[in-house]
Amino acid sequence: xxxxxxxxxxxxxxxxxxxxxxxxxxxxxxxxxxxxxxxxxxxxxxxxxxxxxxxxxxxxxxxxxxxxxxxxxxxxxxxxxxxxxxxxxxxxxxxxxxxxxxxxxxxxxxxxxxxxxxxxxxxxxxxxxxxxxxxxxxxxxxxxxxxxxxxxxxxxxxxxxxxxxxxxxxxxxxxxxxxxxxxxxxxxxxxxxxxxxxxxxxxxxxxxxxxxxxxxxxxxxxxxxxxxxxxxxxxxxxxxxxxxxxxxxxxxxxxxxxxxxxxxxxxxxxxxxxxxxxxxxxxxxxxxxxxxxxxxxxxxxxxxxxxxxxxxxxxxxxxxxxxxxxxxxxxxxxxxxxxxxxxxxxxxxxxxxxxxxxxxxxxxxxxxxxxxxxxxxxxxxxxxxxxxxxxxxxxxxxxxxxx
Amino acid sequence: xxxxxxxxxxxxxxxxxxxxxxxxxxxxxxxxxxxxxxxxxxxxxxxxxxxxxxxxxxxxxxxxxxxxxxxxxxxxxxxxxxxxxxxxxxxxxxxxxxxxxxxxxxxxxxxxxxxxxxxxxxxxxxxxxxxxxxxxxxxxxxxxxxxxxxxxxxxxxxxxxxxxxxxxxxxxxxxxxxxxxxxxxxxxxxxxxxxxxxxxxxxxxxxxxxxxxxxxxxxxxxxxxxxxxxxxxxxxxxxxxxxxxxxxxxxxxxxxxxxxxxxxxxxxxxxxxxxxxxxxxxxxxxxxxxxxxxxxxxxxxxxxxxxxxxxxxxxxxxxxxxxxxxxxxxxxxxxxxxxxxxxxxxxxxxxxxxxxxxxxxxxxxxxxxxxxxxxxxxxxxxxxxxxxxxxxxxxxxxxxxxxxxxxxxxxxxxxxxxxxxxxxxxxxxxxxxxxxxxxxxxxxxxxxxxxxxxxxxxxxxxxxxxxxxxxxxxxxxxxxxxxxxxxxxxxxxxxxxxxxxxxx
Numbered sequence: 001x002x003x004x005x006x007x008x009x010x011x012x013x014x015x016x017x018x019x020x021x022x023x024x025x026x027x028x029x030x031x032x033x034x035x036x037x038x039x040x041x042x043x044x045x046x047x048x049x050x051x052x053x054x055x056x057x058x059x060x061x062x063x064x065x066x067x068x069x070x071x072x073x074x075x076x077x078x079x080x081x082x083x084x085x086x087x088x089x090x091x092x093x094x095x096x097x098x099x100x101x102x103x104x105x106x107x108x109x110x111x112x113x114x115x116x117x118x119x120x121x122x123x124x125x126x127x128x129x130x131x132x133x134x135x136x137x138x139x140x141x142x143x144x145x146x147x148x149x150x151x152x153x154x155x156x157x158x159x160x161x162x163x164x165x166x167x168x169x170x171x172x173x174x175x176x177x178x179x180x181x182x183x184x185x186x187x188x189x190x191x192x193x194x195x196x197x198x199x200x201x202x203x204x205x206x207x208x209x210x211x212x213x214x215x216x217x218x219x220x221x222x223x224x225x226x227x228x229x230x231x232x233x234x235x236x237x238x239x240x241x242x243x244x245x246x247x248x249x250x251x252x253x254x255x256x257x258x259x260x261x262x263x264x265x266x267x268x269x270x271x272x273x274x275x276x277x278x279x280x281x282x283x284x285x286x287x288x289x290x291x292x293x294x295x296x297x298x299x300x301x302x303x304x305x306x307x308x309x310x311x312x313x314x315x316x317x318x319x320x321x322x323x324x325x326x327x328x329x330x331x332x333x334x335x336x337x338x339x340x341x342x343x344x345x346x347x348x349x350x351x352x353x354x355x356x357x358x359x360x361x362x363x364x365x366x367x368x369x370x371x372x373x374x375x376x377x378x379x380x381x382x383x384x385x386x387x388x389x390x391x392x393x394x395x396x397x398x399x400x401x402x403x
Numbered sequence: 404x405x406x407x408x409x410x411x412x413x414x415x416x417x418x419x420x421x422x423x424x425x426x427x428x429x430x431x432x433x434x435x436x437x438x439x440x441x442x443x444x445x446x447x448x449x450x451x452x453x454x455x456x457x458x459x460x461x462x463x464x465x466x467x468x469x470x471x472x473x474x475x476x477x478x479x480x481x482x483x484x485x486x487x488x489x490x491x492x493x494x495x496x497x498x499x500x501x502x503x504x505x506x507x508x509x510x511x512x513x514x515x516x517x518x519x520x521x522x523x524x525x526x527x528x529x530x531x532x533x534x535x536x537x538x539x540x541x542x543x544x545x546x547x548x549x550x551x552x553x554x555x556x557x558x559x560x561x562x563x564x565x566x567x568x569x570x571x572x573x574x575x576x577x578x579x580x581x582x583x584x585x586x587x588x589x590x591x592x593x594x595x596x597x598x599x600x601x602x603x604x605x606x607x608x609x610x611x612x613x614x615x616x617x618x619x620x621x622x623x624x625x626x627x628x629x630x631x632x633x634x635x636x637x638x639x640x641x642x643x644x645x646x647x648x649x650x651x652x653x654x655x656x657x658x659x660x661x662x663x664x665x666x667x668x669x670x671x672x673x674x675x676x677x678x679x680x681x682x683x684x685x686x687x688x689x690x691x692x693x694x695x696x697x698x699x700x701x702x703x704x705x706x707x708x709x710x711x712x713x714x715x716x717x718x719x720x721x722x723x724x725x726x727x728x729x730x731x732x733x734x735x736x737x738x739x740x741x742x743x744x745x746x747x748x749x750x751x752x753x754x755x756x757x758x759x760x761x762x763x764x765x766x767x768x769x770x771x772x773x774x775x776x777x778x779x780x781x782x783x784x785x786x787x788x789x790x791x792x793x794x795x796x797x798x799x800x801x802x803x804x805x806x807x808x809x810x811x812x813x814x815x816x817x818x819x820x821x822x823x824x825x826x827x828x829x830x831x832x833x834x835x836x837x838x839x840x841x842x843x844x845x846x847x848x849x850x851x852x853x854x855x856x857x858x859x860x861x862x863x864x865x866x867x868x869x870x871x872x873x874x875x876x877x878x879x880x881x882x883x884x885x886x887x888x889x890x891x892x893x894x895x896x897x898x899x900x901x902x903x904x905x906x907x
Contacts (some may be wrong), residue, residue, distance in 0.1 A: 042686035042748040045557030048538035057542045060746050082563060083556030085474050085684045089467055092679075208889055231538040233555055242563040398742045 020110045022064050022193060030102040033070060034062040035193045036099050039092055045081040049232040051222075051388045052096070053080070058396055068107045069194040072377075072384035074100035075228045077237030079244075081317045088316075101319040108376040113185035120372035125324030128332060131368045136361035139163075143357045150354040157281035157347035162356055165273065165280075177190035186381045194364030194384070196391045204394055211393035224249040226252055240314050246278075255333065256378075258298020262337075265292035281347060292340065299337035302329045324379030335362045433459040433575065434890035435883070436595055436605035438582050438651065440464065441447040441471030442558070442872060443854025444611030445565035446879030447886065448574045449533055449850070449873070451609070454887035454894035456572045459605070461595070463581035463612065464646045470562035471613050472643035472827055472855070472871075475684040477541070477558060478551040479876065480869035482524040486740075487552075489537045494550045496520050502550075502867055506718070510863020514906075519861055522877035522904035527552060529900075530876070534564030543745050546714055554700035557685075581646075584654050585850075590842040592850040606890035607849035609882045610840070611875075614855040615649020615829035616669060617641050617681065622825070624800075625666035631728060638730035640674060642824040645681035652831065652856060661833035661841040664859030668867045671721030675825030676731060677749050689819045690744040692720065693807050694777055694789065697821070699727040702761065702771035704778065709796070709806035713744075718866040721823040732821045733764055735775075738813040743789055744868055751817035760816045779810045827871065829859035836905055838882035849889040851882035 026034060040046065047053040052073050059066060071137070076097045086092035105121055112118030120127040143150055143162055155161045159168075192198075195207045222228065229249035231237050236246035245344045269288040269382050272278040282288045310323070339359040346355050435451040437444050440462025448460045462469050481489050482499045499520045503511060527537065536555035540548045554561045570576060585608070586593040592608040615621045620637035629635050656662050678687035693713045696704055697720075706723050710716055724732045736751075754760035761771035781800035787793055789807055797804045831838050834857045838847035854875040861874050881901065884894045 038746070039686055039748050041746045042688075043557075043684070044543065044745075045560075045685070046540045047541050048536075048553075048555040054542070060742060062737075079556060079560075083560035085557065085559050085682070086686070090682060232538070235536075242560075243567055 020064075020068075020189065020193060024064070026064060026067070027106070029099070029106055030064055030067040031098045031177065033067040033103055036094050036096055037062045037067075039086055040080075040095055040096065043086070045085070046083060046096075049079040049083075050075065050077060050228045051385070052100070054392065055388055058391065058398065060398065065193045067103060067199070068190065069086035069384055069387060071100045071103040071107060072190075072380045073388055074104070075226075075237070076101055077229055077231060077248075078314070078317050079231050079238055082238055082242035084325065095317060097317040098319060099183070101317075101322065104377070104380075105319065105322055105325065107190065108186070108380060111186045111189040111380075112372065112376075113182050113189070115180070117372055120369075121325065123324075124178075124373055125328050127372060128324075128328035128365065128369055131365035132332065132335075132362065135364035135368070136358060138364065139361040142352050147353060150357065151350050152353055154348050154350055155352055157352065159280055159347075159352075159356055162353045163360070168360070169270075172364070172367065176366065179367055179370040183376065183379050186371065186376065187383050190380060191383050191387075196387050200394075207394040210389050211390045214251050215386060215389035215393060218389045219382065222385050222389070223382060226256075238314070239309055240312050247305065248309050251309065253300030253302070254298045255306060258295045258300075258302050258337070259333070259391070261291050261295025261298060262340075263295075265289075265295055277399055280385060289344070293344070296337040296340050299333050300341075303333040303337075306330050307334070312343065325374050329369070332366045332369065336366055420672040426582055432604045433457040434606045434892065435459075435805045435886045436592075436603060436608045437461070437611060437886075438595060438608065439611035439854065440469050440576075440612060441580075441611065441613065441875070442473035442476070442561065442565070443856075443879030443882070444471075444609065445473075445562065445569060446876055447609040447611055447851070447853055447883030448569050449565065449572065449892075450756075450880045450883030450894060450897065451887040451892070452569065452572045452574050454884060454892040454897075456606075456887040456890050456892040458569075459603070460569065460574055460576045461543060461580040461582055461597070461603070462576065462578050463646070464578065466578045468644065468646065469566065469578060470559060470644075472558075472873070473562050474559040475557075475682070475826075475867075476554070476561070476687065476872050477645055478547065478869040479527070479872040480523060480526065480550055480867065481552050481873070482520045482709035484524075487527075489552050490549065491674035493547045496524075496617070499523075499550075503861070503870065504672060506865035506867045507861075507863050508865065512860050514836075515836065516861045517906065518904050519873050519877040521906065522880075522900075525877055525900055525903060526574060527882065528787040529880070530561075533568040535561050536564075544714075546712065547868055548563045560896055581648075581650065583650055585651070585658070587658060587850070590840075590845060590847045590850070592847065605739070607886040608851070609838075609879075609886045610651055610655070610832075610850070610852040610856055611854045611879060611882070612651050613644070613647035613649070614669075614830065614858075615647065615652055615666075616643060616825045616828045617645050617647045618649045621649055621653070621666075625830075626725075629726075632852065633729070633793075635730060638822055639725070640676075640678050640683060640687075640822050640824045641681045642672070642674060642678075642683050642687065642826045643681070644704050647827070647855070649828075655832055655840065659842050661844060662830065663833040663857075664828075664830040664863065666828065666830040666863075668829040668859070668864045669721075670718060670769075670829075670871065671725065672717045672826065673720035673724045673732070673821040675747065675749050676820035677820040678822075678824065681826065686748040687824065688717065689734050689746070689747060689821060691736045691740055691747070691817075691819065692717075692734050693733055694740035694744055695811060696775070696804070697732050697734050698766065698771065698774055699732045700729045702766040703774055704802060705732075707805055709804040709808055711792070711806075713866065720821075721825070724821050730823055733766070734817075734819045734821060735760070735811065735813045735816065735818050739809060741817075747819060749819075751819045753815050755814045755816070757811070757816055760818055764818045764820065778804070778808075779812065782810045790824040817821050826866075827855045827858070829862055831856045831859040834860055834878070836881070837885050838878045839885065847869065849886070851886050853878040853882040 080096045086094040109118040111119040197205050226249045229237050231244050235244040265288045339362050343355045343359045434456035435458045437448045437460040448458045452458045466564050482496050484493050537552045539553040581598045582595045583598045584596045594602050594604040623634050626636040674687040752763050758768040761768040781797035783798050785795035787795050792806050795808045797808045832852050838851045840850045858874050884897050
């Protein structure tokens with residue numbers, strides 16, 4: 001086995017970012033990435049698959065921050081594992097996607113804010129279960145407390161007869177703002193640790209500044225198109241074997257855009273309420289309902305597909321300990337959309353309050369777990385892709401010459 | 404992972420008296436039997452299947468080690484007269500031929516070499532059709548951007564694609580099925596006998612099961628003892644698969660097939676001495692030779708480290724190291740070289756002074772310092788440029804270093820231990836443009852060979868990057884088409900491509 005990167009080598013720059021001590025010895029997960037990357041850097045056959053390998057070739061050794069960055073740049077598409085001449089049973093036992101997956105969840109945890117809440121990732125299944133049962137209980141109790149019962153005479157879809165609008169807006173607003181704040185602090189900590197201009201000289205800083213606009217554009221493109229779920233050749237990534245498939249990209253796109261449409265539906269409804277003084281319930285053909293319906297369909301098809309792929313994915317490249325986190329988040333998205341549709345269908349019946357409580361409880365669980373579950377991948381991946389797109393526009397200090 | 408995929412019927416057939424083997428179900432007796440599971444064998448299987456033949460492919464390795472040495476390859480040397488997708492400029496037939504002539508020192512067969520060269524110019528659409536993806540050269544390999552088309556993900560990705568395509572087309576694949584002998588009759592193939600004793604008949608057969616590089620006993624015998632009494636090959640490492648034991652190569656030579664090549668000739672490079680015995684592959688190479696000096700166990704230099712660009716010289720350094728005492732050497736560099744060569748897979752031995760480095764790697768510090776001092780004193784001032792044949796050279800030291808000679812004086816110093824790494828051997832079966840195996844110069848009507856088993860026809864010695872795949876792909880496809888033809892199946896489209904390659 002090759003030795004890991006020289007750990008005695010000084011790592012310049014800020015010693016500590018958030019709760020993460022960047023000069024501490026590499027953890028076992030970080031060491032594994034450093035070890036694997038040293039082998040990959042001497043091989044480089046996988047350069048065409050994704051961003052991880054081009055990022056790797058700019059380095060000769062891999063410090064803590066590098067491993068955090070690369071772990072979040074990896075999309076776990078699997079191409080490099082099936083193509084690897086050093087994958088198990090080879091004694092080098094190179095398994096890039098698994099090494100990256102194991103550290104990736106640690107980074108969400110270590111950069112989390114508040115720091116103590118990072119532990120929630122370790123028990124992601126339990127976290128989701130508690131959030132969900134807590135959310136459901138909360139709204140059922142509130143409904144009963146405010147109205148005395150869950151079953152009632154039809155109210156023509158008037159949710160606010162059950163929960164006043166301002167009450168819901170402030171409750172969800174507070175939770176949502178907290179989620180945004182927690183994620184923002186986490187990703188800022190991460191960015192400070194891996195920033196492309198950390199320890200950079202004046203020329204590098206100038207190049208990075210110049211790169212910012214095109215890098216933001218390209219990173220946005222990489223996310224919007226999910227470039228790196230294409231396998232480098234556009235035929236897609238791997239699931240249960242060495243064959244390529246585009247289904248993961250498709251299901252993820254449907255999920256991503258479904259989520260954004262639901263977000264848009266809520267935003268439009270908020271504008272209707274406060275700016276236009278138009279109050280719910282909105283008609284089936286109104287903008288909030290159409291956006292929400294399309295988004296909801298996306299959030300049924302997408303998560304269902306992702307769950308199916310997740311269940312049959314080759315365990316060799318997964319970190320099985322993350323199944324609860326991955327599947328818990330997917331299930332929450334599914335529940336939010338399914339209960340949302342149920343509510344839409346039942347909003348004129350006697351069980352509206354019950355379904356409203358169920359739907360709101362589920363949405364609350366999703367909001368509460370946004371900063372402490374799988375959702376974080378989108379935020380950290382975005383930061384890593386942005387760094388990649390800046391860094392690749394900066395001068396490369398290595399000159400490997402003829403070979 | 405899949406293990407042995409033999410069906411119950413097939414296992415039963417093993418125990419059956421061989422008299423009944425011909426009466427076995429058609430699945431057990433294909434039109435074309437392909438023995439081997441690397442690039443050439445897969446090309447044969449795919450072509451034979453495309454021609455309409457039923458095909459059974461026997462791979463000695465389990466599924467996770469399938470593909471022979473092809474899982475370690477990275478590109479295909481391609482002739483082209485104009486820029487083509489991933490290939491820049493042009494690499495005409497004549498230039499390719501001259502390159503081959505140069506590296507082989509003329510030990511080649513011009514008509515067969517030109518067949519391979521011309522075939523390489525038109526085979527890639529077929530490769531793509533079967534799922535191979537090409538990409539521009541890898542970083543650090545720009546010097547072959549003009550001549551070599553890289554496989555995205557390397558050779559294992561190519562092998563995976565071919566297996567997927569073969570199985571989708573209905574080629575039957577059996578892993579864990581090494582073949583120990585053939586049943587031949589007047590130069591005709593009758594049946595293959597597996598290690599497990601199973602007899603498999605077929606109308607025709609392609610042998611694509613590699614050289615003998617992994618057979619350490621055979622290597623030992625071929626290289627023999629040197630003047631110091633050392634068994635040279637005992638210190639070799641095998642860069643490729645552990646499954647190329649040369650069983651059928653030996654069988655065929657013993658059975659009277661015409662052979663070609665010298666058993667000590669091989670693709671042999673200097674690799675890191677700490678590499679695993681098998682399957683070290685590309686990452687065990689040491690790319691800093693031309694940036695420093697190389698000393699042997701006696702702490703003396705023995706060859707011009709700066710003769711030419713390293714990619715053009717690495718294939719001679721395996722033999723150079725094989726000739727040194729203990730078949731070992733050390734590449735010595737200083738801090739100035741760091742970041743200027745492909746990062747090595749193993750850390751170098753590091754020291755702050757040269758005598759300390761000598762002690763750490765177990766060399767006599769006094770002799771080592773004599774060597775280094777003599778070299779350092781001989782370095783003439785020049786303008787260092789490791790991307791060109793620069794003017795930094797030595798004067799008055801033997802051997803000279805003719806380029807990139809810079810004083811080794813900036814700590815820390817690093818040493819990387821070297822050993823010969825054998826990629827594949829060139830001893831093989833003599834063949835012709837039909838890929839037929841020959842007995843007393845008469846081609847067999849239904850037995851063909853491809854890949855490493857015939858590479859020696861084109862490569863008598865030396866190597867140039869990617870040419871092994873050019874040879875394997877050309878002979879693999881031709882062997883598959885001819886094996887299908889001898890079983891009564893004509894390939895629908897290959898004739899035109901072949902006519903061009905054959906120069907007709």
